Structure formats: C-alpha cells, structure tokens
Amino acid sequence: MKLLLIAESREGKLLGGSYELMAFAQELGAETAMFLVGSEADLPKYDGTLYLADVADAGEYNPEAHRALILDVIDKEKPDSVVFCHSSYGWDLAPRLAYTLKAAQISEVVGVADGNMVVPVCNSKLRREVKAGTAQTVITLQNGAFGLAEDPAGTPTVEKISGGTGTVIEFSGFELAEAGGVDLAKAQVIVSAGRGIGKPENVALIEGLAKALGGEYGASRPVVDSDWVEHNRQVGTTGQTVTPKLYVACGISGAIQHLAGMKKSEFIVAVNTDKDAPIGEVADVLVVADLKQFVPVLTEKIQAL
Amino acid sequence: MKILVCIKQVPDMESKFKVDESGTWYAKTDLAWRMNEYDEYAVEQAVQLKEQCKEGDITVLCIGSDQVKETMKKSLAMGCDRGAHIKDDEASGKEPFEIAGVIAEFAKDKDFELIFTGMQSQDRGSGQVGILVGEMLGIPSVSTVVEFSYEGGTLDLKRELEGGIKACVKVSSPAVITCQLGLNTPRYPTLPNIMKAKKKELLSIDIGDLLRVEPRQETMKMYFPEKKGGGLVLEGEAADLADQLIKILKEKTGVLA
Incomplete structure (x- = not known):
C-alpha cells in the first residue's frame, strides 16, 4: 500500500x-x-x-x-x-x-x-x-x-x-488571536465551564471554585461562542492547549476539539450529569452530578479546609 | 437575491444512544431531535443577509423523513421564506457524496447567489457536503467561516484555523459558505413568526427525483467505543461527593496540600 x-x-x-x-x-x-x-x-x-x-x-x-x-x-x-x-x-x-x-x-x-x-x-x-x-x-x-x-x-x-494557479479565492492574511488576558498555560489548576452551566450567571460558580483551588477558570467553545466567557479563556483546538496539575471540567461533554486542548493535564476531574459523556474517557474521576448543586458545595468545603 | 440554506435534523447529542437492529446506525427511537447546531448559524446568516440587502428569497432545504419538517418549520420561523423537503426515509444511510449530489441537483437550475451550509453535521461529522456542492455546481466554496460580510457580490470572510488564528479570504458570489459555530447569534423564533411560518410554502420532493449519483462508501458497523479511561465514577449526594473528591484530590494531587 x-x-x-x-x-x-x-x-x-x-x-x-x-x-x-x-x-x-x-x-x-x-x-x-x-x-x-x-x-x-x-x-x-x-x-x-x-x-x-x-x-x-x-x-x-x-x-x-x-x-x-x-x-x-x-x-x-x-x-x-x-x-x-x-x-x-x-x-x-x-x-x-x-x-x-x-x-x-x-x-x-x-x-x-x-x-x-x-x-x-x-x-x-x-x-x-x-x-x-x-x-x-x-x-x-x-x-x-x-x-x-x-x-x-x-x-x-x-x-x-510549482505551477497550479487559483484565482477564485483571494487570501489576504492571517488575523492573530487577541493577545493579553489570562495565560492559562501557566495555571496549575484550571476549572472550566461547559454548556452544562446553563446560563451566564453560573460562570461565577466556576470562577468561585477556581479561586478556592488557587487556579484560573476556563471554558469550552459553546460558552465562549455565547459570549459568557472571553475567548482568551477558551480551552481546545481553537483556543489554548493546557497541561495543569488539575483540570476540572464542569458541564463539558468532551468534544474532541476540547479534549485535544486538555487531555494531557496531570489529573482530570469531570463533573457531568451524563455518565456516558465522552469527557469520561479522559477523566481520572467522573462526578455524576448537576454542577449547579455540586460545585457550590465543593467550593464551600474547600474554603473551609 | 436567491439564497439556499441546507439544514439537517440530528439527535440531541446528550441523548442515550442505542445501536439499531441493522448494527450499522443508531436507533432512531427515544431520541430528541433538533436542528444541527452548525446549520442554525447558516440559517441566521442567510436571514441577516436578506435583512441587510432589504430583499431576497431564502429557500431552506432538508433531506429526511416527514419528521424533519418540524426542524424546517423552525428555520421558516427564523426567517426563511420557503422550504424544500426532500423526502427520504433512508436519509441516514446516505453518505456525504450522495447528499451533496441531491442538493446540487436541486440547486443547479435555480441561480442561487449564495448557498449556506453548516461546516459539518453533529452526527456524521464528515464536513464534506458544502464543499462538494460547490464542486458539483462549479462555484467557489469557503469552509469554516466565522465572520461574514457581503457587499455588491463580494464576500469578505474569515475562516477559523487552529489556535485562535483566522484566515482572511475574499470571494465573489455565487459561492457556498460553510458555517462554523460562533459566526453569529442564531435568533429564537418569536411567537408571531412561528405563526407566520405555518403559512409558508413547504414543497415536498421525492428523493428519487434528485438522486443521480452512486454512493462511494458504506457503513459496515456501528458500535460503542471501548471505555479505556477506567476513571473512577462517583455518584450520590452532593455533600458526600464533595467529601470524596476532596479526599482524592489530597491523595492524588498536590493541589490541596
């Protein structure tokens, strides 16, 4: 062959x-x-x-x-x-x-x-x-x-x-990703929000847990596309590739584009209502729960340590 | 301006899937169905373009059983003007080359200035149909578009590449645009528009009238991937789960030390 x-x-x-x-x-x-x-x-x-x-x-x-x-x-x-x-x-x-x-x-x-x-x-x-x-x-x-x-x-x-011409589609340059903001690559702990957060107000839950763990918060693509979280916090193929000590994926089903950006993290925790979500493939621990109930409880307990 | 939008009805990806009796596709029972997510951006872009030009006629095309009409009605309520339902009870078995062939056959004599598709479907995910339609019709196509502007027949587009980089591209209509997530904000149909949509034309065409190409590939088998993660699964009460997880994090990571 x-x-x-x-x-x-x-x-x-x-x-x-x-x-x-x-x-x-x-x-x-x-x-x-x-x-x-x-x-x-x-x-x-x-x-x-x-x-x-x-x-x-x-x-x-x-x-x-x-x-x-x-x-x-x-x-x-x-x-x-x-x-x-x-x-x-x-x-x-x-x-x-x-x-x-x-x-x-x-x-x-x-x-x-x-x-x-x-x-x-x-x-x-x-x-x-x-x-x-x-x-x-x-x-x-x-x-x-x-x-x-x-x-x-x-x-x-x-x-x-050489050879090969094409005149129909005219390429005029690259536009680079917006600079500045958070460098997730440096964070030791990342807590990311996925579609499962349901509404923009719940980003605060994710941010709260990230703070309690001394880390940064990130997001999967749908959350960024909805303008709930800025693009420089997006983890995945079209965002950042990260390898923190701990990655907590909240309400993220685990599209391949997201997995490509975080699966090399040292320890992965997934919080998801769907036991069969593909994120389970890469997670060391899958917590089957509604993040809206679980995350605040977890945050409170960590703060109390 | 005549615009064509091609949409697909797909299962909600959160559904519990089962493999059907043939062993080559997922069972279509007990699933919630919706518009392919990428196609919502295609519909929205077509409607925005019509609004910008203050004229236009948008046909929404969908291939499938009678069940797909529900999804077509949503795009009519979003602002498409008419529907072309290509009736096919065996649509899930059609491979991308056949689907593109049917769309091109439908579109070939209709002078669409723009054809919008999603960049891929959520179930098959082949990402081929839009580009193949462009090839079959002999018009340019640009894939994975996240920014779109139109001025007098010229399209200024941005393609999304890896790592947050975009490629700036110009092309003249007629053209096929395949839409990536985030291109726009798909609107929710309003109640008055849902009512209006009921009166819009929804033409039904038999697949046999448009299918002129032979398949080039065949699905032999469908199955669930082997679970290789072997990760720990925790279930129970929130407080109890939190205690268990904290214990694990203390043992396995340096994070809570």
Whole structure:
C-alpha cells in the first residue's frame, strides 16, 4: 500500500500534524511520499520523497492551486490513499481533491479495523466502520488519534514543484488571536465551564471554585461562542492547549476539539450529569452530578479546609 | 437575491444512544431531535443577509423523513421564506457524496447567489457536503467561516484555523459558505413568526427525483467505543461527593496540600 501524506505549514512553519500522518503510515506499514506547501527553511524530519511547493508561490490558502499541485504528484506516485490531517486545512482541501479524483473521502479517521476505517459518530459517543467503494481514497485523520511518529528522523529528498494557479479565492492574511488576558498555560489548576452551566450567571460558580483551588477558570467553545466567557479563556483546538496539575471540567461533554486542548493535564476531574459523556474517557474521576448543586458545595468545603 | 440554506435534523447529542437492529446506525427511537447546531448559524446568516440587502428569497432545504419538517418549520420561523423537503426515509444511510449530489441537483437550475451550509453535521461529522456542492455546481466554496460580510457580490470572510488564528479570504458570489459555530447569534423564533411560518410554502420532493449519483462508501458497523479511561465514577449526594473528591484530590494531587 502506498500513501501520499499531505503535510501542513503555516507562515513557513511546519505544523505538528505532519508527524501524525507518518504515525498513521507506520501503523499501516505503508510506503509513503509526502507533499507540502511550505518553506525549505522548515522541513519535516522524514526519510522519503518530499514534494515541496513554495508557499510564496502556492499561497497559504489557495485550495485550487494546492489541489492542482497534489494532482500532479498523484500522477507520479499513484498512491492508494491521500492522507490529510482533519484540520482547517485538511477538511477544506480533502473534499475538493476527492471530487476530482472521483474517490471516496473518509473523514476524521481514528483507527483501522479489518481494513475498514473507523470514524467517530455523535460527538464520539459511537464509532462507525466505513468501507470505501472506490479503489483510491482520500482520508483525514482525527487530531491526536494516531499520536506522533516514533523518532522521526532523516532528511527528505526534496523534489521542488510549482505551477497550479487559483484565482477564485483571494487570501489576504492571517488575523492573530487577541493577545493579553489570562495565560492559562501557566495555571496549575484550571476549572472550566461547559454548556452544562446553563446560563451566564453560573460562570461565577466556576470562577468561585477556581479561586478556592488557587487556579484560573476556563471554558469550552459553546460558552465562549455565547459570549459568557472571553475567548482568551477558551480551552481546545481553537483556543489554548493546557497541561495543569488539575483540570476540572464542569458541564463539558468532551468534544474532541476540547479534549485535544486538555487531555494531557496531570489529573482530570469531570463533573457531568451524563455518565456516558465522552469527557469520561479522559477523566481520572467522573462526578455524576448537576454542577449547579455540586460545585457550590465543593467550593464551600474547600474554603473551609 | 436567491439564497439556499441546507439544514439537517440530528439527535440531541446528550441523548442515550442505542445501536439499531441493522448494527450499522443508531436507533432512531427515544431520541430528541433538533436542528444541527452548525446549520442554525447558516440559517441566521442567510436571514441577516436578506435583512441587510432589504430583499431576497431564502429557500431552506432538508433531506429526511416527514419528521424533519418540524426542524424546517423552525428555520421558516427564523426567517426563511420557503422550504424544500426532500423526502427520504433512508436519509441516514446516505453518505456525504450522495447528499451533496441531491442538493446540487436541486440547486443547479435555480441561480442561487449564495448557498449556506453548516461546516459539518453533529452526527456524521464528515464536513464534506458544502464543499462538494460547490464542486458539483462549479462555484467557489469557503469552509469554516466565522465572520461574514457581503457587499455588491463580494464576500469578505474569515475562516477559523487552529489556535485562535483566522484566515482572511475574499470571494465573489455565487459561492457556498460553510458555517462554523460562533459566526453569529442564531435568533429564537418569536411567537408571531412561528405563526407566520405555518403559512409558508413547504414543497415536498421525492428523493428519487434528485438522486443521480452512486454512493462511494458504506457503513459496515456501528458500535460503542471501548471505555479505556477506567476513571473512577462517583455518584450520590452532593455533600458526600464533595467529601470524596476532596479526599482524592489530597491523595492524588498536590493541589490541596
């Protein structure tokens, strides 16, 4: 089996997901070639052929151009599967490529079983095994599902490629996250609020517990999207990645995007009414309770210590 | 301006799921159903655009059994003008390429200036349909949009990337936009608008009239993931739970030392 791995970079910097693609290939024992729109200044440690298009020509976000470049490489390498990260880059480009290739696309793969791809369903509550009906496939991998390649080493054989134009979508730059505010990465204890807090007034409960534990409070995406908590306190893929000594997830079901941002915390406590919530997968302790009743009691008892 | 919004009805994700008899999907009984969360942002953006332009006609499309009409009525009450219900009792088994094919077949001769979809569904989560619709219709698509502005056929968009970074993107209509959470604040339908929605046109079309593509993938099996966490589960009275947790935190973490 041969895989074409689509690595990613941003502003010339290689992104870590590229090593997850290699880990997937290692698990399958597949032959690989790699494709990257990036910079010669930051190449992956990789023992193989790397087709490199200069981001200065191909653009940071230019799906038309990137597709055309990948199609040229596919012509040469004839891979069985083209593998992307399930990222803002991958989930945008993969369906476009699959469409042109007339290939099945299987999204957010978390495992392989009996030659079929395993993907999550319903916020990771269920799993689904998917069989592709086309010889060639396009696959995106869930962030973190396959880990990083073991001891990536080597210097790639770089084959420079160019060409591929795209004029329909015009990219005009990045907007960085608002600076300032809280640096959750430095906090030893983080207590986070999820959708289960129910209303903005209840943020105070979470903040109170965080204070009692000498930490900071954070939030999951829905709470930030509702403007109940400012964005610089968001934990998860599109917010901050944190590794405190203690992480308390209150009313957070545990969407993969949130888990990716906190699962490496040293000790995780989840407070949730749903015993089957995916947060239970990463929690050291799952307290099955309504946070609105439990958190004030816990806070009071900790303050009384 | 003609606008199409594509929505899906999904189970509430807090539901207790069961695998059905076929072993390839979740049982559809005993579930609470709602509009796919991402699609609420799509509906809201379409309605805001119509309000901004002071003219427009919004069609909301949904594929599924008669049950999905309830969810369609919500989007009509939010401000969509008409509904196109693609009747299909087997919709859950359709893979993204088929769903996109049906939408594109419906849209191809209707000159929609903008097509809004959610960036993914909460149940399948494939994130393919919107982009595939754009490919099939030969119009540009931009995914994962968190900021949207429209001026005379030009769209200024921001895509959400990882780590709080956004990519600024410009594209001309016609185009497909896939909506990410946080793009706007979806409105709650008011009672008068719920009443008005009952009189809006809700056209029913059989799936067979629009399905022209073959599936490219098949679900072989559905099951619950193995619990690998092995974490401790505590149940009981709040005060008792708090005491137990404090004991654990003292033993296992340095936090309360």
